[in-house]
Amino acid sequence: MRRFKIPEVTVGRLSLYLRCLNELEEEGIEVVSSAELGRRCGVNPAQIRKDLAYFGEFGTRGVGYYVKELKEDIKRVMGLNKTWEVALVGVGNLGTALLRYKGFQRHGFRLSVAFDHQTEGKDVPEGCELYHSSEMERVIRERGIKVAIISVHYSQAQQVAEELARAGVKGILNFAPVRIQLSKGVVVRNVDMGTELEILTFYLTMKGTR
Amino acid sequence: MRRFKIPEVTVGRLSLYLRCLNELEEEGIEVVSSAELGRRCGVNPAQIRKDLAYFGEFGTRGVGYYVKELKEDIKRVMGLNKTWEVALVGVGNLGTALLRYKGFQRHGFRLSVAFDHQTEGKDVPEGCELYHSSEMERVIRERGIKVAIISVHYSQAQQVAEELARAGVKGILNFAPVRIQLSKGVVVRNVDMGTELEILTFYLTMKGTR
DNA sequence: TTAGTTTTGTGAAAGTTACCACATGGAGGG
DNA sequence: CCCTCCATGTGGTAACTTTCACAAAACTAA
Numbered sequence: 001m002r003r004f005k006i007p008e009v010t011v012g013r014l015s016l017y018l019r020c021l022n023e024l025e026e027e028g029i030e031v032v033s034s035a036e037l038g039r040r041c042g043v044n045p046a047q048i049r050k051d052l053a054y055f056g057e058f059g060t061r062g063v064g065y066y067v068k069e070l071k072e073d074i075k076r077v078m079g080l081n082k083t084w085e086v087a088l089v090g091v092g093n094l095g096t097a098l099l100r101y102k103g104f105q106r107h108g109f110r111l112s113v114a115f116d117h118q119t120e121g122k123d124v125p126e127g128c129e130l131y132h133s134s135e136m137e138r139v140i141r142e143r144g145i146k147v148a149i150i151s152v153h154y155s156q157a158q159q160v161a162e163e164l165a166r167a168g169v170k171g172i173l174n175f176a177p178v179r180i181q182l183s184k185g186v187v188v189r190n191v192d193m194g195t196e197l198e199i200l201t202f203y204l205t206m207k208g209t210r
Numbered sequence: 211m212r213r214f215k216i217p218e219v220t221v222g223r224l225s226l227y228l229r230c231l232n233e234l235e236e237e238g239i240e241v242v243s244s245a246e247l248g249r250r251c252g253v254n255p256a257q258i259r260k261d262l263a264y265f266g267e268f269g270t271r272g273v274g275y276y277v278k279e280l281k282e283d284i285k286r287v288m289g290l291n292k293t294w295e296v297a298l299v300g301v302g303n304l305g306t307a308l309l310r311y312k313g314f315q316r317h318g319f320r321l322s323v324a325f326d327h328q329t330e331g332k333d334v335p336e337g338c339e340l341y342h343s344s345e346m347e348r349v350i351r352e353r354g355i356k357v358a359i360i361s362v363h364y365s366q367a368q369q370v371a372e373e374l375a376r377a378g379v380k381g382i383l384n385f386a387p388v389r390i391q392l393s394k395g396v397v398v399r400n401v402d403m404g405t406e407l408e409i410l411t412f413y414l415t416m417k418g419t420r
Numbered sequence: 421t422t423a424g425t426t427t428t429g430t431g432a433a434a435g436t437t438a439c440c441a442c443a444t445g446g447a448g449g450g
Numbered sequence: 451c452c453c454t455c456c457a458t459g460t461g462g463t464a465a466c467t468t469t470c471a472c473a474a475a476a477c478t479a480a
Binding site: 033034035045046049050052053057058059060061062063064065 | 455456457458460
Binding site: 243262269270 | 425426429
Protein backbone atom coordinates (compact mmCIF):
# COMPACT_ATOMS: atom_id res chain seq x y z
CA MET A 1 0.00 0.00 0.00
CA ARG A 2 1.68 3.17 -1.13
CA ARG A 3 1.01 6.87 -1.44
CA PHE A 4 -2.40 7.44 -2.90
CA LYS A 5 -4.90 9.42 -0.98
CA ILE A 6 -3.73 9.81 2.58
CA PRO A 7 -6.41 10.82 5.09
CA GLU A 8 -5.69 14.02 6.94
CA VAL A 9 -6.21 12.31 10.29
CA THR A 10 -3.41 9.94 9.39
CA VAL A 11 -1.05 12.81 8.70
CA GLY A 12 -1.95 14.43 12.00
CA ARG A 13 -1.19 11.19 13.78
CA LEU A 14 2.17 10.86 12.04
CA SER A 15 3.12 14.14 13.67
CA LEU A 16 1.96 12.74 16.98
CA TYR A 17 4.02 9.58 16.54
CA LEU A 18 7.01 11.70 15.73
CA ARG A 19 6.72 13.58 18.98
CA CYS A 20 6.35 10.35 20.87
CA LEU A 21 9.37 8.83 19.12
CA ASN A 22 11.43 11.83 20.13
CA GLU A 23 10.50 11.22 23.75
CA LEU A 24 11.38 7.54 23.44
CA GLU A 25 14.73 8.46 21.95
CA GLU A 26 15.44 10.83 24.82
CA GLU A 27 14.64 8.03 27.24
CA GLY A 28 17.20 5.87 25.48
CA ILE A 29 14.64 3.37 24.19
CA GLU A 30 15.76 1.89 20.89
CA VAL A 31 12.91 -0.39 19.86
CA VAL A 32 9.19 0.08 20.31
CA SER A 33 6.16 -2.02 19.40
CA SER A 34 2.99 -0.56 17.99
CA ALA A 35 1.33 -1.66 21.22
CA GLU A 36 3.67 0.41 23.38
CA LEU A 37 3.65 3.38 21.03
CA GLY A 38 -0.14 3.19 20.96
CA ARG A 39 -0.35 3.14 24.72
CA ARG A 40 1.86 6.20 24.96
CA CYS A 41 0.02 8.35 22.50
CA GLY A 42 -3.46 7.01 22.96
CA VAL A 43 -3.91 5.41 19.55
CA ASN A 44 -5.00 1.89 18.67
CA PRO A 45 -1.97 -0.24 17.67
CA ALA A 46 -3.64 -1.49 14.48
CA GLN A 47 -4.29 2.13 13.60
CA ILE A 48 -0.62 2.93 13.90
CA ARG A 49 0.37 0.03 11.70
CA LYS A 50 -2.23 0.99 9.10
CA ASP A 51 -1.06 4.59 9.15
CA LEU A 52 2.53 3.58 8.57
CA ALA A 53 1.55 1.03 5.94
CA TYR A 54 0.49 3.89 3.64
CA PHE A 55 4.14 4.72 3.21
CA GLY A 56 5.93 1.40 3.32
CA GLU A 57 7.08 -1.28 5.72
CA PHE A 58 9.08 0.21 8.53
CA GLY A 59 8.83 -2.45 11.20
CA THR A 60 10.42 -5.83 11.79
CA ARG A 61 8.01 -8.68 12.56
CA GLY A 62 8.48 -10.16 15.97
CA VAL A 63 10.50 -7.12 17.04
CA GLY A 64 8.77 -3.82 16.47
CA TYR A 65 10.08 -0.52 15.16
CA TYR A 66 13.57 0.86 15.60
CA VAL A 67 12.89 4.24 17.18
CA LYS A 68 15.63 6.17 15.45
CA GLU A 69 14.88 4.67 12.04
CA LEU A 70 11.13 5.16 12.26
CA LYS A 71 11.65 8.73 13.36
CA GLU A 72 13.79 9.46 10.33
CA ASP A 73 11.37 7.67 8.04
CA ILE A 74 8.40 9.70 9.27
CA LYS A 75 10.39 12.91 9.01
CA ARG A 76 11.30 12.08 5.45
CA VAL A 77 7.72 11.20 4.55
CA MET A 78 6.48 14.49 6.00
CA GLY A 79 9.18 16.56 4.37
CA LEU A 80 10.73 17.45 7.71
CA ASN A 81 14.25 16.35 6.89
CA LYS A 82 15.00 19.90 5.73
CA THR A 83 14.32 23.32 7.17
CA TRP A 84 11.31 25.21 5.84
CA GLU A 85 11.39 28.96 5.58
CA VAL A 86 8.12 30.45 6.74
CA ALA A 87 6.68 33.93 6.28
CA LEU A 88 4.39 35.47 8.87
CA VAL A 89 1.84 38.11 7.92
CA GLY A 90 0.38 40.30 10.64
CA VAL A 91 2.63 41.24 13.53
CA GLY A 92 -0.02 42.02 16.14
CA ASN A 93 -0.49 40.33 19.50
CA LEU A 94 -0.75 36.86 18.15
CA GLY A 95 1.76 37.37 15.36
CA THR A 96 4.39 38.58 17.80
CA ALA A 97 3.79 35.62 20.07
CA LEU A 98 4.11 33.22 17.15
CA LEU A 99 7.37 34.83 16.08
CA ARG A 100 8.76 34.22 19.53
CA TYR A 101 7.32 30.75 19.87
CA LYS A 102 10.20 28.32 20.15
CA GLY A 103 8.17 25.31 19.11
CA PHE A 104 8.42 25.98 15.39
CA GLN A 105 12.19 25.81 15.33
CA ARG A 106 12.13 22.48 17.08
CA HIS A 107 10.04 21.16 14.21
CA GLY A 108 12.43 22.50 11.60
CA PHE A 109 10.60 25.66 10.65
CA ARG A 110 12.28 29.04 10.44
CA LEU A 111 10.17 32.17 10.58
CA SER A 112 12.56 34.25 8.60
CA VAL A 113 10.36 37.12 7.40
CA ALA A 114 7.40 38.98 8.82
CA PHE A 115 5.09 41.53 7.22
CA ASP A 116 2.79 44.18 8.59
CA HIS A 117 1.12 47.40 7.48
CA GLN A 118 2.79 49.09 10.38
CA THR A 119 6.49 48.38 10.81
CA GLU A 120 7.31 51.20 13.23
CA GLY A 121 7.86 50.15 16.82
CA LYS A 122 7.40 46.45 16.11
CA ASP A 123 9.93 44.23 17.75
CA VAL A 124 10.83 41.03 15.93
CA PRO A 125 13.29 38.40 17.17
CA GLU A 126 16.78 38.03 15.81
CA GLY A 127 17.00 36.15 12.57
CA CYS A 128 13.67 37.50 11.38
CA GLU A 129 13.33 40.48 9.05
CA LEU A 130 10.34 42.76 9.20
CA TYR A 131 8.99 44.30 6.00
CA HIS A 132 6.11 46.52 5.08
CA SER A 133 3.19 44.63 3.55
CA SER A 134 3.70 46.38 0.27
CA GLU A 135 6.94 44.41 -0.15
CA MET A 136 5.32 41.08 0.58
CA GLU A 137 4.82 39.70 -2.89
CA ARG A 138 8.32 40.69 -3.97
CA VAL A 139 10.17 39.35 -0.93
CA ILE A 140 8.30 36.05 -0.84
CA ARG A 141 8.81 35.50 -4.52
CA GLU A 142 12.51 36.36 -4.36
CA ARG A 143 13.14 34.02 -1.48
CA GLY A 144 10.99 31.28 -2.90
CA ILE A 145 9.06 30.92 0.33
CA LYS A 146 6.36 28.26 0.12
CA VAL A 147 4.75 28.37 3.56
CA ALA A 148 3.08 31.30 5.32
CA ILE A 149 1.22 32.03 8.52
CA ILE A 150 -1.66 34.51 8.50
CA SER A 151 -2.27 36.32 11.76
CA VAL A 152 -3.93 39.47 10.46
CA HIS A 153 -7.39 40.80 11.31
CA TYR A 154 -10.09 38.58 9.87
CA SER A 155 -11.32 41.29 7.55
CA GLN A 156 -8.00 41.19 5.67
CA ALA A 157 -7.28 37.47 5.78
CA GLN A 158 -8.88 36.52 2.47
CA GLN A 159 -7.09 39.28 0.60
CA VAL A 160 -3.73 38.47 2.17
CA ALA A 161 -4.22 34.80 1.30
CA GLU A 162 -4.84 35.65 -2.34
CA GLU A 163 -1.73 37.79 -2.44
CA LEU A 164 0.31 35.02 -0.86
CA ALA A 165 -0.97 32.57 -3.45
CA ARG A 166 0.06 34.96 -6.23
CA ALA A 167 3.52 35.22 -4.68
CA GLY A 168 3.94 31.45 -4.97
CA VAL A 169 3.05 30.31 -1.47
CA LYS A 170 1.67 26.76 -1.49
CA GLY A 171 0.73 26.24 2.14
CA ILE A 172 -1.05 28.62 4.50
CA LEU A 173 -1.66 28.30 8.21
CA ASN A 174 -4.50 30.68 8.98
CA PHE A 175 -5.19 31.98 12.47
CA ALA A 176 -7.88 34.43 11.44
CA PRO A 177 -11.42 33.27 12.17
CA VAL A 178 -12.41 33.03 8.51
CA ARG A 179 -12.61 30.04 6.17
CA ILE A 180 -10.26 31.13 3.42
CA GLN A 181 -11.34 30.20 -0.11
CA LEU A 182 -8.57 29.69 -2.64
CA SER A 183 -8.41 28.02 -6.01
CA LYS A 184 -6.78 24.65 -5.52
CA GLY A 185 -3.03 24.35 -5.62
CA VAL A 186 -2.71 25.94 -2.20
CA VAL A 187 -3.24 24.00 1.01
CA VAL A 188 -4.92 26.01 3.75
CA ARG A 189 -5.24 24.95 7.36
CA ASN A 190 -7.29 26.93 9.82
CA VAL A 191 -6.53 27.24 13.50
CA ASP A 192 -9.57 28.78 15.08
CA MET A 193 -9.27 29.33 18.78
CA GLY A 194 -12.79 30.70 19.13
CA THR A 195 -14.24 27.55 17.60
CA GLU A 196 -12.10 25.39 19.84
CA LEU A 197 -13.46 27.05 22.95
CA GLU A 198 -16.98 26.76 21.60
CA ILE A 199 -16.61 23.03 21.01
CA LEU A 200 -15.46 22.80 24.61
CA THR A 201 -18.46 24.65 26.02
CA PHE A 202 -20.76 22.60 23.83
CA TYR A 203 -19.66 19.42 25.53
CA LEU A 204 -19.81 21.01 28.96
CA THR A 205 -23.33 22.21 28.24
CA MET A 206 -24.36 18.76 27.00
CA LYS A 207 -23.09 17.17 30.17
CA GLY A 208 -25.03 19.69 32.21
CA THR A 209 -22.06 21.58 33.61
CA ARG A 210 -23.23 24.88 35.01
CA MET B 211 -33.47 13.02 15.84
CA ARG B 212 -32.37 14.46 19.15
CA ARG B 213 -29.31 14.74 21.33
CA PHE B 214 -27.53 11.44 21.50
CA LYS B 215 -23.97 11.21 20.44
CA ILE B 216 -23.05 14.27 18.45
CA PRO B 217 -19.97 13.94 16.23
CA GLU B 218 -17.24 16.43 16.98
CA VAL B 219 -17.11 17.55 13.34
CA THR B 220 -20.75 18.53 13.63
CA VAL B 221 -20.03 20.69 16.64
CA GLY B 222 -17.17 22.37 14.83
CA ARG B 223 -19.45 23.14 11.93
CA LEU B 224 -22.10 24.60 14.23
CA SER B 225 -19.50 27.14 15.27
CA LEU B 226 -18.82 27.83 11.61
CA TYR B 227 -22.52 28.31 10.85
CA LEU B 228 -22.76 30.69 13.75
CA ARG B 229 -20.03 32.86 12.34
CA CYS B 230 -21.66 32.84 8.96
CA LEU B 231 -25.04 33.73 10.45
CA ASN B 232 -23.47 36.69 12.19
CA GLU B 233 -22.20 37.94 8.85
CA LEU B 234 -25.61 37.45 7.27
CA GLU B 235 -27.20 39.38 10.09
CA GLU B 236 -24.76 42.24 9.63
CA GLU B 237 -25.67 42.31 5.95
CA GLY B 238 -29.29 42.66 6.93
CA ILE B 239 -30.32 39.29 5.50
CA GLU B 240 -33.19 37.82 7.48
CA VAL B 241 -33.78 34.43 5.90
CA VAL B 242 -31.29 31.97 4.48
CA SER B 243 -31.63 28.57 2.83
CA SER B 244 -29.29 25.68 3.58
CA ALA B 245 -28.15 26.02 -0.04
CA GLU B 246 -27.04 29.63 0.42
CA LEU B 247 -25.54 29.03 3.84
CA GLY B 248 -23.71 26.03 2.41
CA ARG B 249 -22.34 28.07 -0.46
CA ARG B 250 -21.06 30.70 1.94
CA CYS B 251 -19.27 28.43 4.33
CA GLY B 252 -18.30 25.65 1.95
CA VAL B 253 -20.47 22.90 3.37
CA ASN B 254 -22.92 20.61 1.59
CA PRO B 255 -26.53 21.78 2.20
CA ALA B 256 -27.69 18.32 3.22
CA GLN B 257 -24.85 18.27 5.72
CA ILE B 258 -26.08 21.47 7.27
CA ARG B 259 -29.61 20.16 7.58
CA LYS B 260 -28.38 16.91 9.09
CA ASP B 261 -26.20 18.77 11.56
CA LEU B 262 -29.09 20.92 12.70
CA ALA B 263 -31.45 17.95 12.80
CA TYR B 264 -29.48 16.54 15.74
CA PHE B 265 -30.93 19.31 17.86
CA GLY B 266 -34.41 19.85 16.50
CA GLU B 267 -36.25 21.44 13.62
CA PHE B 268 -35.20 25.01 13.15
CA GLY B 269 -36.19 25.69 9.57
CA THR B 270 -39.42 26.37 7.75
CA ARG B 271 -40.06 24.22 4.69
CA GLY B 272 -40.26 26.18 1.48
CA VAL B 273 -38.66 29.17 3.21
CA GLY B 274 -35.39 28.38 4.90
CA TYR B 275 -34.00 29.48 8.23
CA TYR B 276 -34.65 32.78 9.97
CA VAL B 277 -31.13 34.08 10.51
CA LYS B 278 -31.70 35.66 13.88
CA GLU B 279 -33.64 32.70 15.24
CA LEU B 280 -31.20 30.09 14.01
CA LYS B 281 -28.33 32.06 15.45
CA GLU B 282 -29.96 32.13 18.86
CA ASP B 283 -30.84 28.44 18.63
CA ILE B 284 -27.28 27.44 17.83
CA LYS B 285 -25.96 29.67 20.59
CA ARG B 286 -28.32 28.06 23.04
CA VAL B 287 -27.39 24.55 21.90
CA MET B 288 -23.70 25.33 22.30
CA GLY B 289 -24.13 27.00 25.65
CA LEU B 290 -23.12 30.38 24.27
CA ASN B 291 -26.14 32.29 25.49
CA LYS B 292 -24.23 33.14 28.65
CA THR B 293 -20.73 34.40 29.32
CA TRP B 294 -18.13 31.83 30.31
CA GLU B 295 -15.40 32.78 32.71
CA VAL B 296 -12.10 31.34 31.55
CA ALA B 297 -8.81 30.93 33.41
CA LEU B 298 -5.50 31.11 31.59
CA VAL B 299 -2.44 29.33 32.93
CA GLY B 300 0.98 30.37 31.70
CA VAL B 301 1.50 34.03 30.91
CA GLY B 302 4.43 33.74 28.51
CA ASN B 303 4.56 34.86 24.89
CA LEU B 304 1.56 32.91 23.78
CA GLY B 305 -0.38 33.37 27.00
CA THR B 306 -0.01 37.13 26.83
CA ALA B 307 -1.16 37.18 23.24
CA LEU B 308 -4.19 35.07 24.10
CA LEU B 309 -5.10 37.38 26.97
CA ARG B 310 -5.10 40.30 24.56
CA TYR B 311 -6.87 38.44 21.78
CA LYS B 312 -10.19 40.16 21.20
CA GLY B 313 -11.77 37.17 19.49
CA PHE B 314 -12.67 35.38 22.71
CA GLN B 315 -14.84 38.21 23.98
CA ARG B 316 -16.77 38.26 20.76
CA HIS B 317 -17.65 34.64 21.36
CA GLY B 318 -18.81 35.30 24.90
CA PHE B 319 -15.74 34.22 26.79
CA ARG B 320 -14.12 36.32 29.49
CA LEU B 321 -10.54 35.63 30.45
CA SER B 322 -10.92 36.87 33.96
CA VAL B 323 -7.95 35.28 35.72
CA ALA B 324 -4.45 34.34 34.72
CA PHE B 325 -1.80 32.33 36.56
CA ASP B 326 1.95 32.10 36.30
CA HIS B 327 4.91 31.05 38.39
CA GLN B 328 6.32 34.48 37.83
CA THR B 329 3.95 37.38 38.40
CA GLU B 330 6.51 40.17 38.53
CA GLY B 331 6.67 42.39 35.50
CA LYS B 332 3.82 40.64 33.69
CA ASP B 333 1.33 42.92 32.09
CA VAL B 334 -2.23 41.66 31.88
CA PRO B 335 -5.14 43.55 30.31
CA GLU B 336 -7.79 45.34 32.32
CA GLY B 337 -10.47 43.10 33.69
CA CYS B 338 -8.07 40.24 34.16
CA GLU B 339 -6.41 39.45 37.50
CA LEU B 340 -3.00 37.85 37.66
CA TYR B 341 -2.21 35.39 40.45
CA HIS B 342 0.72 33.25 41.40
CA SER B 343 0.32 29.60 40.41
CA SER B 344 0.23 28.58 44.04
CA GLU B 345 -3.16 30.28 44.31
CA MET B 346 -4.59 28.55 41.28
CA GLU B 347 -6.60 25.78 42.85
CA ARG B 348 -8.10 28.10 45.46
CA VAL B 349 -9.06 30.93 43.08
CA ILE B 350 -10.55 28.63 40.45
CA ARG B 351 -12.53 26.74 43.04
CA GLU B 352 -13.81 29.91 44.70
CA ARG B 353 -14.94 31.42 41.43
CA GLY B 354 -16.37 28.18 40.14
CA ILE B 355 -14.48 28.49 36.88
CA LYS B 356 -15.14 25.57 34.55
CA VAL B 357 -12.99 26.36 31.52
CA ALA B 358 -9.24 26.89 31.33
CA ILE B 359 -6.56 27.52 28.75
CA ILE B 360 -3.12 25.98 29.19
CA SER B 361 -0.26 27.90 27.63
CA VAL B 362 2.60 26.74 29.83
CA HIS B 363 5.76 24.93 28.78
CA TYR B 364 5.01 21.41 27.61
CA SER B 365 6.93 19.88 30.47
CA GLN B 366 4.41 21.31 32.94
CA ALA B 367 1.22 20.90 30.94
CA GLN B 368 0.18 17.50 32.29
CA GLN B 369 0.69 18.55 35.88
CA VAL B 370 -1.19 21.81 35.42
CA ALA B 371 -4.04 19.93 33.78
CA GLU B 372 -4.33 17.58 36.73
CA GLU B 373 -4.38 20.49 39.13
CA LEU B 374 -7.06 22.22 37.08
CA ALA B 375 -9.14 19.06 37.13
CA ARG B 376 -8.84 18.90 40.91
CA ALA B 377 -9.96 22.52 41.12
CA GLY B 378 -13.17 21.64 39.30
CA VAL B 379 -12.35 22.68 35.75
CA LYS B 380 -14.35 20.62 33.23
CA GLY B 381 -12.97 21.85 29.91
CA ILE B 382 -9.37 22.52 28.93
CA LEU B 383 -7.98 24.11 25.80
CA ASN B 384 -4.37 23.02 25.63
CA PHE B 385 -1.78 24.88 23.56
CA ALA B 386 1.19 22.89 24.81
CA PRO B 387 2.45 20.26 22.36
CA VAL B 388 1.51 17.31 24.59
CA ARG B 389 -1.50 14.98 24.50
CA ILE B 390 -2.88 15.50 27.98
CA GLN B 391 -4.26 12.39 29.66
CA LEU B 392 -7.01 12.91 32.22
CA SER B 393 -9.56 10.63 33.78
CA LYS B 394 -12.85 11.24 32.03
CA GLY B 395 -15.11 13.98 33.23
CA VAL B 396 -12.87 16.62 31.75
CA VAL B 397 -12.95 17.54 28.07
CA VAL B 398 -9.56 18.40 26.62
CA ARG B 399 -8.93 19.95 23.23
CA ASN B 400 -5.45 20.34 21.85
CA VAL B 401 -4.35 23.15 19.60
CA ASP B 402 -0.98 22.14 18.25
CA MET B 403 0.58 24.67 15.94
CA GLY B 404 3.63 22.53 15.24
CA THR B 405 1.46 19.67 14.03
CA GLU B 406 -0.57 22.03 11.87
CA LEU B 407 2.54 23.23 10.09
CA GLU B 408 3.73 19.67 9.69
CA ILE B 409 0.46 18.61 8.07
CA LEU B 410 0.94 21.51 5.70
CA THR B 411 4.46 20.52 4.70
CA PHE B 412 3.36 16.93 4.32
CA TYR B 413 0.93 17.90 1.57
CA LEU B 414 3.45 20.20 -0.05
CA THR B 415 5.99 17.40 -0.06
CA MET B 416 3.47 14.97 -1.52
CA LYS B 417 2.69 17.36 -4.32
CA GLY B 418 6.37 17.75 -5.01
CA THR B 419 6.71 21.34 -3.91
CA ARG B 420 10.34 22.22 -3.40
C1' DT C 421 -59.62 25.54 -1.82
C1' DT C 422 -56.32 23.94 -4.99
C1' DA C 423 -52.24 23.90 -7.80
C1' DG C 424 -47.57 25.21 -8.07
C1' DT C 425 -43.19 26.27 -6.06
C1' DT C 426 -39.71 25.98 -2.82
C1' DT C 427 -36.95 24.16 0.78
C1' DT C 428 -36.85 21.46 4.76
C1' DG C 429 -36.17 16.92 7.27
C1' DT C 430 -34.75 12.28 6.70
C1' DG C 431 -34.31 7.21 5.00
C1' DA C 432 -31.12 4.98 2.41
C1' DA C 433 -26.82 4.68 -0.32
C1' DA C 434 -22.16 5.77 -0.85
C1' DG C 435 -17.90 6.80 0.93
C1' DT C 436 -14.48 6.98 4.84
C1' DT C 437 -12.09 5.62 8.76
C1' DA C 438 -11.15 2.56 12.64
C1' DC C 439 -10.56 -1.87 14.45
C1' DC C 440 -10.29 -6.85 14.80
C1' DA C 441 -8.07 -11.05 13.94
C1' DC C 442 -4.89 -13.81 11.82
C1' DA C 443 -1.47 -15.31 8.37
C1' DT C 444 3.20 -13.97 7.56
C1' DG C 445 7.88 -13.70 8.39
C1' DG C 446 11.96 -12.37 11.13
C1' DA C 447 14.71 -13.44 15.50
C1' DG C 448 16.70 -16.41 18.74
C1' DG C 449 17.41 -20.68 21.33
C1' DG C 450 18.28 -25.42 21.46
C1' DC D 451 18.60 -26.38 10.99
C1' DC D 452 14.27 -26.42 12.94
C1' DC D 453 10.99 -24.95 16.24
C1' DT D 454 8.88 -21.46 19.02
C1' DC D 455 7.76 -16.91 19.91
C1' DC D 456 6.33 -12.49 18.85
C1' DA D 457 4.85 -8.32 16.54
C1' DT D 458 4.12 -6.72 11.97
C1' DG D 459 1.26 -6.08 7.77
C1' DT D 460 -3.27 -6.62 5.93
C1' DG D 461 -8.02 -8.61 4.48
C1' DG D 462 -12.39 -8.09 6.09
C1' DT D 463 -15.79 -5.91 8.74
C1' DA D 464 -17.86 -2.77 11.77
C1' DA D 465 -18.66 1.95 12.81
C1' DC D 466 -19.15 6.34 11.47
C1' DT D 467 -19.83 10.43 8.09
C1' DT D 468 -21.26 12.44 4.03
C1' DT D 469 -24.21 12.84 0.29
C1' DC D 470 -28.21 11.78 -2.47
C1' DA D 471 -32.92 11.96 -3.42
C1' DC D 472 -37.53 12.51 -2.31
C1' DA D 473 -41.73 12.90 0.54
C1' DA D 474 -43.63 16.26 3.63
C1' DA D 475 -44.69 20.80 4.74
C1' DA D 476 -45.32 25.65 4.25
C1' DC D 477 -46.04 29.64 1.63
C1' DT D 478 -48.15 32.08 -2.61
C1' DA D 479 -51.42 33.23 -5.76
C1' DA D 480 -55.50 32.57 -8.23
